Amino acid sequence: MHELSIAASIVESVTDAAHAYPGARVKEVRLRVGALASVIEDSLQFCWGLAVEGTPLADAVLAINMLPVILHCDGCGVDSEVAGVQSFRCPGCGALAADLRQGRELEIESIELEEPETSTPVRVEEQA
Amino acid sequence: MTTRIVELRRGILKKNDELAAGLRSRFTAAGVLVLNLVSSPGTGKTAFLERTLRELRARGEAAAALVGDLETDNDARRLAASGAPVRQINTHGICHLDAEMIGKHLESWQDVSLDGLNYLFIENVGNLVCPSSYDLGERIRVALLSVTEGEDKPLKYPGLFNSADAAVITKIDIAAPCGFDRELALRNINEIRPGIHIFETSAKTGAGMEAWLGYLAQQAKPA
Numbered sequence: 385m386h387e388l389s390i391a392a393s394i395v396e397s398v399t400d401a402a403h404a405y406p407g408a409r410v411k412e413v414r415l416r417v418g419a420l421a422s423v424i425e426d427s428l429q430f431c432w433g434l435a436v437e438g439t440p441l442a443d444a445v446l447a448i449n450m451l452p453v454i455l456h457c458d459g460c461g462v463d464s465e466v467a468g469v470q471s472f473r474c475p476g477c478g479a480l481a482a483d484l485r486q487g488r489e490l491e492i493e494s495i496e497l498e499e500p501e502t503s504t505p506v507r508v509e510e511q512a
Numbered sequence: 513m514t515t516r517i518v519e520l521r522r523g524i525l526k527k528n529d530e531l532a533a534g535l536r537s538r539f540t541a542a543g544v545l546v547l548n549l550v551s552s553p554g555t556g557k558t559a560f561l562e563r564t565l566r567e568l569r570a571r572g573e574a575a576a577a578l579v580g581d582l583e584t585d586n587d588a589r590r591l592a593a594s595g596a597p598v599r600q601i602n603t604h605g606i607c608h609l610d611a612e613m614i615g616k617h618l619e620s621w622q623d624v625s626l627d628g629l630n631y632l633f634i635e636n637v638g639n640l641v642c643p644s645s646y647d648l649g650e651r652i653r654v655a656l657l658s659v660t661e662g663e664d665k666p667l668k669y670p671g672l673f674n675s676a677d678a679a680v681i682t683k684i685d686i687a688a689p690c691g692f693d694r695e696l697a698l699r700n701i702n703e704i705r706p707g708i709h710i711f712e713t714s715a716k717t718g719a720g721m722e723a724w725l726g727y728l729a730q731q732a733k734p735a
Contacts (some may be wrong), residue, residue: 510592
């Protein structure tokens with residue numbers, strides 16, 4: 385149940401980023417969440433509703449892109465997507481593969497803003 | 513009205529990750545090996561840590577512990593019996609420790625200086641889900657699992673087990689009466705985290721502690 389802290393962190397981060405676009409309204413917040421990030425999609429959506437209440441993000445939609453685990457197999461030399469999170473074996477040869485290339489992501493990918501025609505960004509580049 | 517997409521590509525827990533990175537640099541500079549112990553409530557983290565602290569002290573090593581719980585300082589008092597400096601962190605309802613809590617408690621810990629330590633153990637709040645997302649600046653994350661919990665724990669909580677560097681099976685002295693299937697447990701841990709170091713221990717009898725302490729000594733050696 386740490387989804388509420390995660391939702392609160394997203395609100396903080398997005399509010400901060402949106403400051404660069406005065407007058408703009410945040411329509412959507414897009415996340416990339418790996419299958420191993422220990423985040424439950426429904427729970428995060430529920431907590432999002434609580435976290436945005438009374439903030440400028442109150443109407444913003446949270447779009448969660450859940451990413452499957454991708455493993456690199458040393459034997460085959462390829463990266464493959466694995467179904468589920470119950471076994472870390474290369475789907476090609478069946479060997480155990482510890483080299484995780486995707487699956488732990490927990491990031492805000494982008495935000496969609498609706499802004500008046502006259503609005504000019506004061507800061508476009510976001511810090512990495 | 514126009515629509516604009518702003519790429520952020522920003523970690524949601526960026527603030528925690530930055531604080532953790534700062535802590536990790538401090539730990540490395542001070543030459544202290546920091547471990548984050550994570551398990552369900554009741555696995556025996558405290559008993560295992562108490563034994564570890566006692567054995568390390570007997571070997572002349574300087575070890576200390578930070579222990580996280582929602583409420584009470586019971587664990588800190590238990591651990592302090594080992595003679596090691598111990599500090600309780602009460603999260604008051606929060607289900608995990610974060611880097612800020614670690615930083616704050618280190619700052620105000622009068623009787624401990626990182627430079628004087630060889631080992632610092634952080635006993636996380638008993639929880640197999642939330643602690644996996646929060647980097648505490650540790651070098652080694654240890655996932656613990658007791659013989660009473662069921663061999664499929666790693667399959668049920670892959671996020672945590674996959675993020676661990678070492679796995680410790682506790683309470684092996686009661687494995688037989690519990691009908692613990694050792695082979696299955698080892699296989700499940702290895703399926704979720706291939707190649708992980710696994711230690712089979714009993715804090716009560718001391719079984720497996722030698723291998724665990726050997727691992728600690730090896731990890732603590734300067735690279």
